[in-house]
Amino acid sequence: xxxxxxxxxxxxxxxxxxxxxxxxxxxxxxxxxxxxxxxxxxxxxxxxxxxxxxxxxxxxxxxxxxxxxxxxxxxxxxxxxxxxxxxxxxxxxxxxxxxxxxxxxxxxxxxxxxxxxxxxxxxxxxxxxxxxxxxxxxxxxxxxxxxxxxxxxxxxxxxxxxxxxxxxxxxxxxxxxxxxxxxxxxxxxxxxxxxxxxxxxxxxxxxxxxxxxxxxxxxxxxxxxxxxxxxxxxxxxxxxxxxxxxxxxxxxxxxxxxxxxxxxxxxxxxxxxxxxxxxxxxxxxxxxxxxxxxxxxxxxxxxxxxxxxxxxxxxxxx
Numbered sequence: 001x002x003x004x005x006x007x008x009x010x011x012x013x014x015x016x017x018x019x020x021x022x023x024x025x026x027x028x029x030x031x032x033x034x035x036x037x038x039x040x041x042x043x044x045x046x047x048x049x050x051x052x053x054x055x056x057x058x059x060x061x062x063x064x065x066x067x068x069x070x071x072x073x074x075x076x077x078x079x080x081x082x083x084x085x086x087x088x089x090x091x092x093x094x095x096x097x098x099x100x101x102x103x104x105x106x107x108x109x110x111x112x113x114x115x116x117x118x119x120x121x122x123x124x125x126x127x128x129x130x131x132x133x134x135x136x137x138x139x140x141x142x143x144x145x146x147x148x149x150x151x152x153x154x155x156x157x158x159x160x161x162x163x164x165x166x167x168x169x170x171x172x173x174x175x176x177x178x179x180x181x182x183x184x185x186x187x188x189x190x191x192x193x194x195x196x197x198x199x200x201x202x203x204x205x206x207x208x209x210x211x212x213x214x215x216x217x218x219x220x221x222x223x224x225x226x227x228x229x230x231x232x233x234x235x236x237x238x239x240x241x242x243x244x245x246x247x248x249x250x251x252x253x254x255x256x257x258x259x260x261x262x263x264x265x266x267x268x269x270x271x272x273x274x275x276x277x278x279x280x281x282x283x284x285x286x287x288x289x290x291x292x293x294x295x296x297x298x299x300x301x302x303x304x305x306x307x308x309x310x311x312x313x314x315x316x317x318x
Contacts, residue, residue: 006098011109011110014114023118023121027117028121035128039057054134055133061126078158080111082167082171099248101244103244104247143218147214149236152233153179154179158171162243164250182235187211208231
């Protein structure tokens with residue numbers, strides 16, 4: 001029996017796609033364009049930042065890479081398994097001798113190939129900042145490890161949410177929420193424990209957030225860097241293990257009674273009122289169709305309310 005047969009099949013399929021190769025070309029070209037534009041603007045204007053230009057470029061590019069790594073799970077793996085459920089092809093895989101980990105590993109390898117190639121293509125551009133000064137070799141390699149770790153956690157979170165979800169929009173929204181909670185909630189809780197005083201801040205729960213290892217990577221004396229790198233990595237493997245356990249049990253269609261009960265409970269807050277939508281139908285049929293499901297709108301409203309409340313609280317505390 002071939003070890004992990006789905007991995008080999010999915011990688012062969014991905015190797016035939018043009019996007020697999022064009023992703024790294026576009027990523028490297030975009031990074032080179034940003035770096036060249038910044039260096040050209042700095043040379044013509046003769047602006048002095050007080051710090052080496054290599055450090056400025058490295059900081060700018062590494063934060064763009066971190067945002068790319070954190071968003072990869074939302075756009076690439078959040079709908080990889082739920083899409084198979086909607087098509088009805090996921091259940092066919094379990095008619096064979098395949099296990100949950102075979103399907104999960106195959107999907108994460110295939111869907112994460114473009115993001116891994118894109119991030120790998122940017123690494124040589126980041127290395128060019130070493131020759132411009134201001135960036136140490138240890139800082140560079142620790143930052144690369146933190147970026148790869150954040151990418152792995154984001155992809156694992158997307159696969160986990162996709163394993164327990166069926167709707168694509170819901171899966172992407174839930175992945176965004178999970179990544180936002182893991183990235184932002186632990187530092188906020190530690191700040192709350194320190195009475196919002198940065199001088200008293202002690203990273204405890206923050207070690208489980210991938211952003212902490214990324215932030216302390218430039219510090220050579222950061223003793224907790226490896227622990228902050230290991231905890232999110234272990235959480236990523238835990239999410240993959242849970243996804244492997246849930247996939248064989250979550251691909252079946254729910255019963256009609258359960259669907260009606262859930263639909264009745266969530267209809268008032270998720271779907272727009274029919275009377276208001278009738279007025280939209282007279283004006284614009286596309287608006288009438290788009291306004292039926294308010295899931296994305298409700299999520300955006302919740303994010304705005306929470307962010308506004310947090311900003312007001314911090315403003316009053318300061």
